[in-house]
Amino acid sequence: QSALTQPRSVSGSPGQSVTISCSGASSDFGGYNYVSWYQQHPGKAPKLMIYDVTKRPSGVPDRFSGSKSGNTASLTISGLQAEDEADYHCCSYAGSYTWVFGGGTKVTVL
Amino acid sequence: QVQLVESGGGVVQPGGSLRLSCAASGFTFSTYGMHWVRQAPGKGLEWVAYIRYDGTKENYADSEKGRFTISRDNSKNTLYLQMNSLRTKDTAVYYCAKRAAGYDSSGYFYYYHYMDVWGKGTTVTVSS
Numbered sequence: 001q002s003a004l005t006q007p008r009s010v011s012g013s014p015g016q017s018v019t020i021s022c023s024g025a026s027s028d029f030g031g032y033n034y035v036s037w038y039q040q041h042p043g044k045a046p047k048l049m050i051y052d053v054t055k056r057p058s059g060v061p062d063r064f065s066g067s068k069s070g071n072t073a074s075l076t077i078s079g080l081q082a083e084d085e086a087d088y089h090c091c092s093y094a095g096s097y098t099w100v101f102g103g104g105t106k107v108t109v110l
Numbered sequence: 111q112v113q114l115v116e117s118g119g120g121v122v123q124p125g126g127s128l129r130l131s132c133a134a135s136g137f138t139f140s141t142y143g144m145h146w147v148r149q150a151p152g153k154g155l156e157w158v159a160y161i162r163y164d165g166t167k168e169n170y171a172d173s174e175k176g177r178f179t180i181s182r183d184n185s186k187n188t189l190y191l192q193m194n195s196l197r198t199k200d201t202a203v204y205y206c207a208k209r210a211a212g213y214d215s216s217g218y219f220y221y222y223h224y225m226d227v228w229g230k231g232t233t234v235t236v237s238s
Contacts, residue, residue, distance in 0.1 A: 036225070046225075052224070057226070091224065093223035097160050098157070098160070102154060
């Protein structure tokens, strides 16, 4: 199990869009579309933002969206807001009751 | 409301052992699979272990196999992580997280592949 690869940081101005990539070997994704994304503010517990690649839990703003192509998943934040500044972690089910996370990406709102 | 509260963290010497607990409330604990996830200082999240709702199946990240044991007591609504032969690289905040599940459109109780509720974590420091 190797960690999924995410950029260490991305940044954007308020109102802009940013996209965070999450890539790995096909075995990391297990051949499934079970990618989830978690937002984490400093000192806080992670919060679910996207599940099953594209689905948003109730209460998550629709400016957050997810996608996947091949062995790369992506999280896009459209209309960036100050409160979106946080760390974002991707996670994939890898089969046989195992999961793998990415290294996390720090989003900075300029 | 749905809540997970971890405890048992602390400072331990390399080679030592520690048992973490996670007390669950606000949901039917015995129906849901549970995870342990950790985060080393300044690092990303790392999946550690998973246990099925009934405790009959568990699995671990490769680096923890043989050293960590996940277990649960459904009568006490509590999840555990027994950690042995601790190393300095095990220093981290340890979170318990609930596996999401619910009824799909066919009325089937389906276990999703993500974590929908997290505790606030307990800190483990391995240091001499």
